[in-house]
Every structure is written in C-alpha cells, then in structure tokens.
Amino acid sequence: MTTTHSFEAATDGRLDRLIAQALPELSRSRARRLVHEGLVAIDGAPAKKAGTAVREGATIAVQVPPPPPLAVEASEIPLSILHEDEHTLVIDKQPGLVVHPAPGLREATLIEAVRVRYPEVAEIEDGERGGIVHRLDRDTSGVIVVAKSAASQHALKEQWRVRETAKTYLAIVEGAPDPPEGIIEAPIAPLPSDPRRRGVVEGGKSARSQYRVLEQYGTTAALIEVEIFTGRTHQIRVHMQAVGNPVIGDALYGRRSDLIDRQALHAWRLGVTLASNGEWHDFEAPLPEDMRRAIETLRTRHDVSPSKRVGALK
Numbered sequence: 001m002t003t004t005h006s007f008e009a010a011t012d013g014r015l016d017r018l019i020a021q022a023l024p025e026l027s028r029s030r031a032r033r034l035v036h037e038g039l040v041a042i043d044g045a046p047a048k049k050a051g052t053a054v055r056e057g058a059t060i061a062v063q064v065p066p067p068p069p070l071a072v073e074a075s076e077i078p079l080s081i082l083h084e085d086e087h088t089l090v091i092d093k094q095p096g097l098v099v100h101p102a103p104g105l106r107e108a109t110l111i112e113a114v115r116v117r118y119p120e121v122a123e124i125e126d127g128e129r130g131g132i133v134h135r136l137d138r139d140t141s142g143v144i145v146v147a148k149s150a151a152s153q154h155a156l157k158e159q160w161r162v163r164e165t166a167k168t169y170l171a172i173v174e175g176a177p178d179p180p181e182g183i184i185e186a187p188i189a190p191l192p193s194d195p196r197r198r199g200v201v202e203g204g205k206s207a208r209s210q211y212r213v214l215e216q217y218g219t220t221a222a223l224i225e226v227e228i229f230t231g232r233t234h235q236i237r238v239h240m241q242a243v244g245n246p247v248i249g250d251a252l253y254g255r256r257s258d259l260i261d262r263q264a265l266h267a268w269r270l271g272v273t274l275a276s277n278g279e280w281h282d283f284e285a286p287l288p289e290d291m292r293r294a295i296e297t298l299r300t301r302h303d304v305s306p307s308k309r310v311g312a313l314k
Helices: 015-022 028-036 110-117 119-123 150-161 235-242 289-302 308-313
Strands: 003-008 040-042 059-064 081-084 088-093 141-147 166-174 181-185 188-191 194-200 208-217 221-228 265-273 280-284
Touching: 015 028, 015 040, 015 059, 028 040, 028 059, 081 280, 088 110, 110 119, 110 141, 141 150, 141 280, 150 265, 166 235, 166 289, 181 235, 188 235, 194 235, 208 235, 208 289, 221 235, 221 289
Parallel strands: 141 265
Antiparallel strands: 003 059, 040 059, 081 088, 088 141, 166 221, 166 265, 181 208, 188 194, 208 221, 265 280
C-alpha cells in the first residue's frame, strides 16, 4: 500500500533536500525519483522538478509506493567470500547478479544481500551507494570489493579515483586478435542512438585497456587476459568490439553464442590496499564453470593444448 507523508518545510531549500531531511528513510536520489514519477506535491500542486525552491512553511506531500516484490529475497542470494576483515569484503560475484538497485529493477541485488548479512554496511552514509566502491556488469563474474565501514569506503573510492588499483580480466573473444598483444586507447561515451550502449566516441572519456592472447582457437576465438587502467562502463566489451574481436556471448556488442549463455567476461584478479592494515593485497576469483566449459569445448574443437601461461585455468 502506498504511504503518504506530509510535512511543513522547516527552512527555505531545494525540494529533494527538504524531503531527505524530513524523511531520513529516503535518500535524495530516491526523493528525486519520486518527484519525477509525479508523487510529490507542494501546497497541493504537483511538483515538477526535484530542484524546485521551496519556501519555509510550505506543505510537502510525498507518496511512497511499497517496494516491488522480489523474485528472490536478498537473504537467499549466496555470497562467495574471498576475503573478510572488519573493514572490507572481497566477493566472487556470480554472473546474473546485479550489483545495486536501479529504477524499475525488480530483483534483489548484491549490495542488498551483503547488507542483510552485514547490517553495518547499511549504516555507511553515502546515499544509496553505501558499501559500493565499484561495479561489475550483471553478466560479468568475478572479484568485487565491498566496504564494510566508512573508512574503507573512503579509502577504496580514493584508490579508484587516482587509479591505484590493479584490475585484470579474462575474456573469450571472437576471431584472432591482431596483434596478439596490444594496448587499446580509445575514448568511450554513451551512444545517442541507444543509451544502453557505449561506443568509441571522439570527445568521450579516456579509456585504456591492455590485452594479450593466452590461447588461440584457430580463427574462431581466443582466450585473452585484459588489464584495464580506467574503469569506464562496458570498457572491455566496447574496446574489444572496436578492434573487431567482441566478447563471445555478448548480445549487446556482439552476438549470442552456443558456447555460453552470457558474455564470456570474468574479473579475474583485483589488487587493492586494504583499509584494515594499509597493505596491498591481490585477490583472485577462480574461473566459473560456464567459462571453463566454453574453453574446454574450444580446445577440443580446435585441438589446442592448454597453454602454460594459463596455469591454474587448466
């Protein structure tokens, strides 16, 4: 059932800020969404903009709809913990799991599953991003770090800001990358024709990826290692498509595959400095079973022996 909250503005101010101050359970971003959805009124008149200037004493009415039912409760989502201390969690995220809530999303997310088990994460004051330091796409598996304290949130976000982390991915891509090792330095921005997609766009945000082929399967596909020095949305997927070697199974930037039911992209290794002791640590997530099966199938089809460089992936 929708709940209506009504209150008088305590001071002059922006509408979204006044809502967040009067109703602590709502963040400013949530308040903005409610305004955009037509669920906020000022002195009986529908509010049109979250930034509307409101005078002290004005009556603000906010309708808050109930949360949509979840197909899977957050408490039911399994978490594969690679490391845990008093400040930080390092998780091996399974494919198909969204990292954080978004408008219209009707499923439990990784951060909600974390907050169920670690209530202290919900107390981090960073809007709806408390605990979140970086993201992985829904269908990308692998290492992701989550802050358990405000100190860790600040320290880790600063490392991302100044690019002091080490991020290495494994991907299976179409074709034979030429050259087999290279650096892709190309700016990325949303495509005006489709806001879901990014592309190499002049004037976009700088993005740098370095790849090398670990195993080559004829001219059909290759297993590659990719290190990224920036963290743009869909960076590896966009860069590999741009050089003619899209990630297999990537329906958004390439095409679906009989080898795997998602994009074959795995956040393999992540190096960060932990807030708990100030020391650098490298974390590694084992290759998930669906990517292992795809690699074994390609090895069999093309009579390729496991490369020594692949090591533990055999």
